Amino acid sequence: MAPTTFSYDFSNEASGFGKKSSFPSGLFINGQFVDSVDSKTIELINPTTAKSLGHITVASEKDIDLAVEAAQKAFETTWGLHASGQERGKLLIRLAELIEENIEELAALESLDNGKAVAVAQAVDVQGAADVLRYYGGWADKVHGKTIETDDATFAYTRHEPIGVVGQITPWNFPIWMLAWKLGPALATGNAVVFKPSEWTPLTALRVASLIKEAGFPPGVVNIVPGIGNIAGAAISNHSGIGKVAFTGSTAVGRAIMKAAASSNLKRVTLELGGKSPTLVLDDCNLENAARWAAYGILANHGQVCCAGTRIYVQDNIYDKFLEKFLAVVKSVKLGDPFHPETFQGPQVSKTQFDRILNYIEHGKKEGATCLLGGQQHGTEGYFIQPTIFTDIKPEMRIVKEEIFGPVGVVAKFSNDEELIKLANDTVYGLAAAVFSENLSRAVKLANALKAGTVWVNTYNTIRTNVPFGGYKQSGQGRELGEYALDNYTQVKAVHINLSGPPPI
Structure with a gap:
């Protein structure tokens, strides 16, 4: 059975690519698009309309075996220590x-x-994504060890060698950006690499697969x-042929991956x-700036951000003054068709996520919090949720206490810095965390006291390609981006x- 093809005509959208996109949507293994071993597919749903976008091929355990085999062969013969850093x-x-x-097509997808x-x-x-890949392209011939003087009769040197085959699993909230974060280093x-994008949002990864082939990767x-x-x-x-797995997603799944890594071949894990x-x-x-950035911290990417404030x-x-300005900013956010040029907040990614967020909102109301703004579905079509603020x-x-992963935030008072x-x-x-203060000494003191991997x-x-990103406590381990x-x-x-x-013997 031939691999599937994804096609969509963007010419009727309000803005964006403006023409048809069509590309193979089979599994990309050993430089070719192939059908899965068991020919299984899943349906993709457009979150804006809740209607079908068609079907894509999905991998089984046997397909992962084939991908690992292809990756291992490439590592041993054409990549790994066989391709120079410059190449x-x-x-x-x-x-x-x-x-x-292809930026317009990829953005539309x-x-x-x-x-x-x-x-x-x-x-x-x-x-x-392009910036991240270019950044790591610059690093490729600069990863090296040290020469270490020991004594007059000996010396030592270190080498930083690749692990081999690595597995990478990314979420649905930033599909193409997360792909670059993982592939680049x-x-x-x-x-x-054996790379698994989310089954909810695989389109840009599959389109990039064609570009990987066009770029000339073995x-x-x-x-x-x-x-x-x-x-x-x-x-x-669980695969013993994979030496390291990198995952971005929920803490619950992160725990399961650590257990699987330990019980298989003790593979390295970053989360x-x-x-x-x-x-x-x-x-x-600065109240105006604080209100606008606080709103952005909650509503960027429809609240589907792991570090959302x-x-x-x-x-x-x-x-009271802050709340007035903050609510005014939240109310001004344009919510609707993601292809409309003025839209800032589109729909949630899926019916599952939509229902999950609304369930949290109902819990907040039942537990006695005041729903000051929003709290309901926006419109009647698709997975739109009103920006929601509790006091x-x-x-x-x-x-x-719990991560909602939607356009929902809470506002509370404090009296002093210790509290x-x-x-x-x-x-x-x-x-992550953020501090808003015009007193830099006070801001730095608080930043240093916060138990977070990033403090703004x-x-x-504000994510920078050359600055590390990652978490403390149950927000993960290891760092993405930058030299780290x-x-x-x-x-x-x-x-x-x-x-x-x-x-001497």
Whole structure:
């Protein structure tokens, strides 16, 4: 059976690509698009309309075996230590160029698949993916060890060698950007990859597979295998031919991956997991800026952001003024068709996520929080949810403690910095936080006291390619982006050289 093809005519959309997109949507294994062993497919749903987009092929455990076999062969024969850093860098930079050459199509596919505003998809997600790949293309010939003087008769040197075959599993909230975050450092350091995008949002990964082939990567270096998490994802996590797995997603799944990695071949694991990030608004802040950034921290990508600033703590003497400005910004957000040029917030990604968010909103109401804004579905078609803000909260409420992953935030008061630190750190997560203050000394002191992998001062959701990103506590382990990510994909070998005679025996 021939692999499936995905086609969609964008010419009727309000903005975006403006023409038809068509490409193979089979599994990408060993440089070719192929059908799955058992010919299974799943249906894709357009979150804007809740209607079908067609079907794509999904991988079984046997397909993962084939992908690992192809990756291992490529690593041993054409990649790994056989391709120079300069060669790897050229290919990564070429892939970045091809993504930019097809940026409108990829942004349209991302919006269709995920529901995010097409303007945001193009400027942030797709351009961001190209930037990440280009950045790691520059690193590819700069990963090296050290020469270590030991004594007059000996010396040693270290090598940073690739792990081999690595498995990578990404979520549905930033499909193409997360693909680049994972592929960039893995390929720069010489690893071969088995990559599983979310079965809900596989389109840009499959389109990029064609570009990987066009860029000239040897067959088997990158294998892209969409599949259901508890089948294809579990197969990657348990596979003894995979030496490392990288995962971005929920903390619950992260735990399962760690168990599978330990019980199989003790493979290395990096995890970027959930969050319940605090936004701290101090009485010496710029109120206008704080209100706008706080709204952005909750509503960016429809709230489907692991580091979303969904707990806002405002100093009591400015609480009313802040809340007035903050609510005005939230009310001004354009919610609707992601292809409309003025849209900022589109639909949630799926019916499952839509129902989950509304369930949290109902829990908040039942537990006694005040739903000050929103709290309902927007419109009657698709998976749109109104921006929702709660006040009068208590620390034990589910909407305060648990990750909602939607356009829902809570606002509370604090009186002094000591109390604020306790409130902010009262969470099992530690992915991100933000401090708004015009007093830099005060802001830095608070930033240093926060148990989070990223702290923003007078900004939010500012991700830079050359700056590491990752979490404390149950928000994960390891770091993505920047030079730090390279450490996830290499193993250090020490070589001792003896320049003298025989041993003293």
